[in-house]
Amino acid sequence: MGKIAFVFSGQGAQYPGMGQSLCEASAAAKAVFDMADSLRPGTSKQCFSGTAEELSVTKNTQPCLYCVDLAAARALEERGVHADYVAGFSLGEVAAAAFAGVFTDESGFKFVCRRAEAMQKAAVENPGSMAAVLKLSNEKVEELCGSFSKVWPVNYNCPGQLVVAGEPGQLKEFQELVKAEGGRAAPLAVSGGFHSPFMESAAGELAGYLSTVETGEPRLPLYANLNAKPYTAASARELLVNQVKSPVRWQETIESLAAEGVDTFLECGPGKTLCGLIKKTVKTAKVLQVQDQETLKAALSGLM
Known part of the structure; x- marks a missing residue:
């Protein structure tokens, strides 16, 4: 087997009950939800028992998805599966950044909460x-x-x-x-024109916020939506700010990872949208997905 990439799900993949069985199966996954509940009480409850309508509201969607994405990756790592590269689709890039060490889990969660509020506000101002x-x-x-x-x-x-x-x-x-x-x-069933100039005000707000947040050097290559290239510690803030108002270059990202020798992609988070996109981009790739206890077991089996 070649190299492994963890890829993190984006907005639109959410569903009621997501993350619950994963939390029950993994102490590392549970720690992510415990962290979120300490900073934003009720986050795990929203994931586990919130309605589809509640979870579709951007200010709820993004914090909840961040938790499920990151929890899935932590559960894999807990079982001895280690990524060589990481990337995330839109919101998933924030979870990928936390996993790679650009953020702590806590600072990433605080950022994603601010990101969600800023993007929802921008969507109301510019439908x-x-x-x-x-x-x-x-x-x-x-x-x-x-x-x-x-x-x-x-x-x-x-x-x-x-x-x-x-x-x-x-x-x-x-x-x-x-x-x-x-x-x-x-x-698409979304609440705004994301990754477009309609998000300019959100980007401005996030630039101000991130100027006060400490970021670290990625511990493994983290590929950016903005340019399909790896992060550096110096570029992290700029990449995360401009990402919300700029196109997601996902196909190019997957092609770049494949060129680096990645032949196995593990989608971390709800749904399997990224698995489908990856198979259409690199037909020879092995794609696995982790969102609950059952898919965690299947992914571990598929890696053997």
Whole structure:
């Protein structure tokens, strides 16, 4: 086997009950939830028994996902599985940064709470929507976005899938153009136009906040959404601030990791969205996923 990368799930993967069986199966996972409850009482309760509607509110989604993402990685490490590289999709990059030592678990959680509030506020101030475009080249999607003043490519997910964000009215017109070009645009159930200029005010708020937070040198290579390249201690704040208003270069990140010799990817966190994107990007990769006790056992078995 070659090298292993832990990849951390992003917003949209959340579901009621997430993390509970993982917490019951792993002391290391439970420690993450205990930490979160000490700083934001009720976080584990939201994960374990909150409604889908409650978990879909950004200020709840992000802290809860951070916990499940990080808990899954800690459970793997507790079982003797060690990552050679890490990356996270959008919100998942914060959990990846904590796992890699850029943040402590506590400072990462405090940051993710502030990030969630700032992004939710920006989404209210600048209402936006998102849609996944399928069956068209990135170049064609970028060309179509250029026809609008407030529609932007934001998530470069995998070959043949690019998510765009924009003003709802313009985005509706954009979707008609996609259809006319032979593509398909699927609206996403999100509460804002994330990773676009609509998040400029959130980035500004986070820049001020992070200027007061101590960050460390990554203990293993951590790849950034912003440029698909590894972090340095000096770049951490800039990468995390600009990430919220800039495209997620996920396909390029996975290709870069594969070029470094990664052939096994472990998705840490709820759902298996990243597993699907990775298989479409690097068809020969082994992809495993950890979100609960059952998938933890399956992943450990799959690594043997």
